[in-house]
Amino acid sequence: MTSRAHAGPTGAKSARPDSPRRGSNQVGLGQFNERIVLHAIRLHGATPKADLARLTHLSSQTVSLIINRLLDQGLVVKHGRVRGRIGQPSVPIALNPDGAFAIGVKIGRRSLDVLLVDFGGGVRQRSSLHYRFPDPERIFDEIGNRVEQLLDSLPKDQRARVVGLGIAAPLSLGGWQALLGIGPDEAVRWNQTDIRRRVLQMTGLPVEFAKDTAAACVAELVAGRGQAVDSFLYMFVDTFIGGGLVIDGQPHAGRRGNAGAVASLPLGVSPGRTAGDAPSTPCKPGQLVSAASLWTLERMYDEAGIDPRAAYDQRALEAPWLDATTAWLPAAARAIGLAIISAVALMDLDAVIIDGSCDATLLARLMAEIESLLPEYDWEGLNQPVLMQGTHGSDARAVGGALLPIYARFAPDHDVFFRVDGDRSGDTASRQSDDGTRDAISAMVHAEGR
Numbered sequence: 001m002t003s004r005a006h007a008g009p010t011g012a013k014s015a016r017p018d019s020p021r022r023g024s025n026q027v028g029l030g031q032f033n034e035r036i037v038l039h040a041i042r043l044h045g046a047t048p049k050a051d052l053a054r055l056t057h058l059s060s061q062t063v064s065l066i067i068n069r070l071l072d073q074g075l076v077v078k079h080g081r082v083r084g085r086i087g088q089p090s091v092p093i094a095l096n097p098d099g100a101f102a103i104g105v106k107i108g109r110r111s112l113d114v115l116l117v118d119f120g121g122g123v124r125q126r127s128s129l130h131y132r133f134p135d136p137e138r139i140f141d142e143i144g145n146r147v148e149q150l151l152d153s154l155p156k157d158q159r160a161r162v163v164g165l166g167i168a169a170p171l172s173l174g175g176w177q178a179l180l181g182i183g184p185d186e187a188v189r190w191n192q193t194d195i196r197r198r199v200l201q202m203t204g205l206p207v208e209f210a211k212d213t214a215a216a217c218v219a220e221l222v223a224g225r226g227q228a229v230d231s232f233l234y235m236f237v238d239t240f241i242g243g244g245l246v247i248d249g250q251p252h253a254g255r256r257g258n259a260g261a262v263a264s265l266p267l268g269v270s271p272g273r274t275a276g277d278a279p280s281t282p283c284k285p286g287q288l289v290s291a292a293s294l295w296t297l298e299r300m301y302d303e304a305g306i307d308p309r310a311a312y313d314q315r316a317l318e319a320p321w322l323d324a325t326t327a328w329l330p331a332a333a334r335a336i337g338l339a340i341i342s343a344v345a346l347m348d349l350d351a352v353i354i355d356g357s358c359d360a361t362l363l364a365r366l367m368a369e370i371e372s373l374l375p376e377y378d379w380e381g382l383n384q385p386v387l388m389q390g391t392h393g394s395d396a397r398a399v400g401g402a403l404l405p406i407y408a409r410f411a412p413d414h415d416v417f418f419r420v421d422g423d424r425s426g427d428t429a430s431r432q433s434d435d436g437t438r439d440a441i442s443a444m445v446h447a448e449g450r
Contacts, residue, residue, distance in 0.1 A: 030066075033058060035412040037066050038075065038095070043227060046079050046092035067093055074161075075099040075119070075410075095120050100410070101162045103150060103205070104402030105143055106212060107169040107195065108357075109239045110312070112139060114146040115395065116154075117402035121223040123395060125150055130309070136189050144202045164206035164405025168215035168397040169195055170242075171257065208404035212236075213260070215400030216392070217244025217251060220353055222403055224391035229351045232385070233343045235262055235336065236396065237356030237363065241292045247347070263289035265339045291335035294358055300324040312394075314359045325362070333369035340370070341377045344385055355390025363389060 033056075040055045041047055047055070053063045070076040070093075077096045081089040097120040106113040112134065116125040127146045151159055196209040210218070217234040220226040226234070226246060234244040245252045245260035252259050268285040290296065297316070298308035301324055310321045317325060340352050354370070356363045367389050374384060392399050 032412055033062065034066050034070060035410055037063060037070070038410050039412055041076065041093060041095055042222070046094035048082070048090035048092050050090065052093065073099070097122055098158065099161065100406060101154070101158060102402040102405045103147055103162065103165040104215075104398035104400070105147075105165060105167045105199070106215075106398040106401060107134060107139060107143075107167065108212065108397070109133060109170065111357075112142060113395070113398040114143065114150065115398040115402060116150045117399060117406075119406065121219075121399065121403065123399065125153065126395070126398075134190075136193050140198055140202065143199060147203050147205075162205065163409045164208065165199065165203060166208040166210065166215070166401030166404035167195055167199060168210050168212040168401035170240075171211050206405055206408070208401070208408060210401060210404055211242075211257060212238075212397045213242030214244050214251065214253065214257075215398075215404070216355065216390075216396035217246065217260070217400070218403055219392050219396045219400035220355065220390050221246055221251065222407075223399070225351075225353055225388050229353070229386075229388075231347065231349050232351040232353055233260065233262070233340070233347070233349050234390075235339075235352065235354045236390075237292065237294060237332075237354065237358060237366065239293060239295045239298075239357070240289050241336075245347070262339050262343075263287060263293070265342065267291060267335055267338065288335050288339050292332040292339075294356070296332075297325065297328045300328060312358055314361060316359060316362045317365070329366055329369050330373075333366060333373050336366075336370050337373045337377065340374065340385070340387075341379070341382070344382055348383070349385045351386040351388055353388045353390050355392060355396050357394040360393055363393075 036056050036058070037052055040052055044051075044055065049063050049067055050060065052058075052067075053060045056063065058066075067076065071078070074096055076093050076099070079092040079094055081091050097118040099119040101119070101124070102117050104113075104115045104117055106115075110130065110132075112129040112131075114127045115123050118124055127149070129142055147165065151162065154162070196207050200207040213234070213236045216236045217226075220234055226232060229246070230249055231247050232245075234246065236242050236244075241263050243260040243262035245254075254260075265288045266285045267288060267290075270283050270285060294311045297311040301308040301310060301321060304320070304324055306320050306324075307315070310316050315321050336354075343349060343352070354363070354367060356366075367387060371387055374387070390396060
């Protein structure tokens, strides 16, 4: 959605080919080829037709026909002619931000965000609500009202271009009860709630669901620094720290959706039990969630008798919150540093991208602490990854949620057209016309909203 020019610090390897999708010049693949061209424009920004033909491996004639159709549909626009090069002046083709819209909803443990996102990934409108812990009935009422307000604010022609709604939420909103200080009755209400179904019934819009940190990872991959990186670990510092994993340019969830679940990484080895200890003697080391989450900072503020909500805004680096923040930063950085070297040893990553719901200045301070600590680890046999700060901040999860219906509607499905097992070739025609076609991004994060 943004151009590759948004790459990031020097040193990040860009091992991906110019375009991860190739079109086909065969007859009958018109819709797929349109999506191939749109995908190339998302990756590379405004691009002349000749370059699009090269990137997509389509003929110049096919690309020209596709661009004309996309112009008629209002999905792309022409930029001014670029002169001064050899040959005829070129006309870059760009996504039309007004070509489509989607709504992103983030349900968090501390706040609700509802965003209207355009076809280019830009946030047009936002609405937020803060709370101690979300009550399901209140949250669904708020979502319904806020979505209705966003839709009512759009002109009729733009409202018709809203392609769906994407929800980003923790897979277990009722989890971590002891840390949050909530009762089991509050937790069980979320564990018994099908979030996706409830929102679908309320809005009537096509609804996608993603784990919150997976959605944030998608936002960074599609419309952030992840465009320029082949394989990276994504970490999001929130009420509870979480993460996502991208391997060879594709999000990777693992069999049960837990790949990149950095919150559960241990901070040390088990001390074990000595002879005579009872079997129930606690000996488990702490987890990353207990050291590098904003919840920990909230608790430190609360113990000092100051507003814990400052963990999420600029007050974190001001008096009287600064003393607690200064104590939290190195402890969080050490814990994250251990997680980083452990991840790199397993997956040989090119980069680690860190974002969060805290103020950008606090995140920058945390990044500097981590950067200074990483050389203290023994990197023998490993390549130290590039450390990058994410681009979306607290909007990352809702933006990623909104991108899911956009991808479901407009992205190519690589697996359908480039299988090696030949036993599903008969499905091509039916799948090609399916408006639910999606690429690996949506397939990776889509789950039952419970």
